[in-house]
Amino acid sequence: MTILEQVSHETMKFMRGKYRLDEIGDGKDELKFKQGAKTILTIYIHDDRFTFLIIFGRKEREYFEMHASEFSSYIRNYYDNSKTYHDGKWMFIDVSTLEQLEEVKQMIMIKKKPNRKPFSKENAVYSKCGQRCDLCVHYINTDEAMRAMMEPHLIKMWGITDWSMRCEGCYSDNCYCKDDPCNAKDCAPKRGLAECKECKEFPCVKATSADYRSMIHTEVHYADEITWGILPYVPMQYEDK
Numbered sequence: 001m002t003i004l005e006q007v008s009h010e011t012m013k014f015m016r017g018k019y020r021l022d023e024i025g026d027g028k029d030e031l032k033f034k035q036g037a038k039t040i041l042t043i044y045i046h047d048d049r050f051t052f053l054i055i056f057g058r059k060e061r062e063y064f065e066m067h068a069s070e071f072s073s074y075i076r077n078y079y080d081n082s083k084t085y086h087d088g089k090w091m092f093i094d095v096s097t098l099e100q101l102e103e104v105k106q107m108i109m110i111k112k113k114p115n116r117k118p119f120s121k122e123n124a125v126y127s128k129c130g131q132r133c134d135l136c137v138h139y140i141n142t143d144e145a146m147r148a149m150m151e152p153h154l155i156k157m158w159g160i161t162d163w164s165m166r167c168e169g170c171y172s173d174n175c176y177c178k179d180d181p182c183n184a185k186d187c188a189p190k191r192g193l194a195e196c197k198e199c200k201e202f203p204c205v206k207a208t209s210a211d212y213r214s215m216i217h218t219e220v221h222y223a224d225e226i227t228w229g230i231l232p233y234v235p236m237q238y239e240d241k
């Protein structure tokens, strides 16, 4: 991945791992993260960078000013030179490196405390690459009521209507991809590893079936689609190892 692609992927990991928000794209070059009518973050997509629009109200400005010394001059300059309107200080921050993104993540967390409740780990069943078989629509032991709840979100996310394939889990002899191994199952043995979780690159983009949906985009996906259509299929659901 290029640095910009890494910034894109890390941004989505962070936003989806920490927050439960609607993702509202404009079909062109803009993605908003929203909770109801309230916009938490807007990202503008350019060829060579992303511009993050974060608006700080009075409380967030007071917090930032108390902690300004913890930020680099890059961020402090944006703060000092951004205009404050009746609804807050509008900061358009250009991001093209992972270092800049790390600071912008801190700014987003000042704007809004993380609100995603991680999936319960009780009775969790993981695949070799860290996906949650027990939360997978295909898993043989998934409760039918849960499957019925999940399917409309999966249809919206992936545009596929048939979710009838059943799988006994990644470690079983009847895993659905046993004859046509997924990227992760193919890759680990080539590295002399039994499974991805032993790999120093884990969790890599290849180890997720949601990889092409893990980038900054301009589509419209509501929070439940992300929760049930993406998170079960990314390693450790974007939580730390």
Ligand code: SF4
Pocket: 127, 131, 132, 133, 134, 136, 137, 138, 139, 140, 167, 168, 169, 170, 175, 176
């Ligand atoms: S399809 Fe993948 S995630 Fe779903 S149960 Fe099978 S191995 Fe697990």
Ligand code: SF4
Pocket: 129, 183, 184, 185, 187, 188, 191, 193, 195, 196, 197, 199, 200, 201, 202, 203, 204, 205, 206, 207
């Ligand atoms: S590189 Fe990725 S897919 Fe390959 S073994 Fe490591 S974590 Fe798994």
